[in-house]
Amino acid sequence: MPLVTPAPASPPPFVLVLGGANLDIVAAAPALRSAESNPGRIRCAPGGVARNVAENLARLGHRARLVALVGDDPFGALLRDATAAAGVDLSLAQVVAGASTCTYLSLHGVGGDMATAVNDMGLMDRLDPAWLAAQAAPGSPLAEALDEAAVWMLDCNLRADALAWLLQRERCGLRCVDAVSAHKAVRVAPLLAQVDLLKLNGFEAEALLGAPVGDEAGALAAARALVGRGTGQVVLSLGARGVAWADAMAHGDAPRSGFAPAPAIPAAAVRNTSGAGDALLAGLVHGRLAGWPLEAALRFGQGCAALTLQVDAANHPGLSAAAIQAGLVAVPVPSTA
Numbered sequence: 643m644p645l646v647t648p649a650p651a652s653p654p655p656f657v658l659v660l661g662g663a664n665l666d667i668v669a670a671a672p673a674l675r676s677a678e679s680n681p682g683r684i685r686c687a688p689g690g691v692a693r694n695v696a697e698n699l700a701r702l703g704h705r706a707r708l709v710a711l712v713g714d715d716p717f718g719a720l721l722r723d724a725t726a727a728a729g730v731d732l733s734l735a736q737v738v739a740g741a742s743t744c745t746y747l748s749l750h751g752v753g754g755d756m757a758t759a760v761n762d763m764g765l766m767d768r769l770d771p772a773w774l775a776a777q778a779a780p781g782s783p784l785a786e787a788l789d790e791a792a793v794w795m796l797d798c799n800l801r802a803d804a805l806a807w808l809l810q811r812e813r814c815g816l817r818c819v820d821a822v823s824a825h826k827a828v829r830v831a832p833l834l835a836q837v838d839l840l841k842l843n844g845f846e847a848e849a850l851l852g853a854p855v856g857d858e859a860g861a862l863a864a865a866r867a868l869v870g871r872g873t874g875q876v877v878l879s880l881g882a883r884g885v886a887w888a889d890a891m892a893h894g895d896a897p898r899s900g901f902a903p904a905p906a907i908p909a910a911a912v913r914n915t916s917g918a919g920d921a922l923l924a925g926l927v928h929g930r931l932a933g934w935p936l937e938a939a940l941r942f943g944q945g946c947a948a949l950t951l952q953v954d955a956a957n958h959p960g961l962s963a964a965a966i967q968a969g970l971v972a973v974p975v976p977s978t979a
């Protein structure tokens with residue numbers, strides 16, 4: 643009998659996630675007074691949009707490779723341990739000697755309202771075009787990863803020149819960008835035509851377009867305007883109200899758009915809204931990798947966001963594709979089989 647050598651199996655597609663990885667420290671004191679030592683609660687959890695999305699993707703069963711910098715301090719060690727434990731591949735992340743890990747510290751008073759916050763994101767400045775060019779020299783692991791990734795997921799914590807360096811590189815996989823904040827969203831403004839999928843919220847859209855977004859109709863107009871600037875698909879989230887979307891990538895069609903209301907969640911079940919947008923984006927990427935149309939990917943992403951709202955941290959440890967599918971009986975997602 644002839645010996646048939648099976649063709650080597652091609653490695654599963656992976657997502658290359660580049661951007662912010664930080665530690666979030668949240669202090670809450672019900673009777674906060676300045677210049678006092680206030681009794682309260684202090685919680686510390688991994689954060690950073692890119693890191694959060696990478697963790698969510700790993701929990702959804704994908705190989706997520708994170709390109710981010712951390713310091714060689716205890717916060718950096720904590721971040722690396724937690725992120726690796728969630729299943730994220732950190733082989734392309736780098737520990738920078740003598741640097742402080744990016745940290746976000748917020749102080750909350752009566753009713754949980756934020757009184758003030760300090761962010762120490764100075765390490766992001768080191769992730770510049772010179773660092774990228776050196777790390778991505780021909781034949782290097784980062785060069786290969788940039789060429790071979792099915793999806794790039796970038797966040798606007800990256801410097802504007804680093805975003806430009808990446809997005810002006812030759813096209814390989816799908817390019818997704820999260821706008822992160824109104825202040826940082828403008829970094830992607832000159833690069834919108836290089837982006838396949840943009841996730842942003844109302845404040846970020848206002849900063850990018852220089853005009854108020856307002857209600858659902860305004861969000862829809864803003865999503866369409868961003869597609870008009872060359873972005874393939876735009877997902878503009880409005881918190882509990884839902885998501886406006888515009889899609890110029892639907893095969894053979896003129897751009898389509900719509901508004902997807904958020905699934906109703908009892909207010910009492912909402913523990914913390916930060917990280918919901920990152921879960922939504924991870925779900926969108928999951929859907930794109932599965933080849934689903936944007937609307938189906940959105941429903942899945944909204945399921946991921948709804949689950950994530952129900953924990954204090956920015957990531958839900960119980961996130962999985964099966965958990966989301968099980969919660970989506972009323973709005974079935976196409977099978978990947």
Ligand SMILES: Nc1ncnc2c1ncn2[C@@H]1O[C@H](COP(=O)(O)OP(=O)(O)OP(=O)(O)O)[C@@H](O)[C@H]1O
Pocket residue numbers: 822842843879880881882883884885904905906907912915916917918919920921922944947948951
């Ligand atoms: N209070 C809420 N009730 C119900 N659903 C919510 C609520 N807040 C957020 N969501 C869901 O999460 C999605 C993303 O939320 P949001 O618009 O707040 O994103 P974001 O501002 O990017 O959040 P993030 O803080 O993670 O950056 C929404 O589209 C919605 O599906």
Ligand SMILES: [Mg+2]
Pocket residue numbers: 820822843919920
């Ligand atoms: Mg967000």
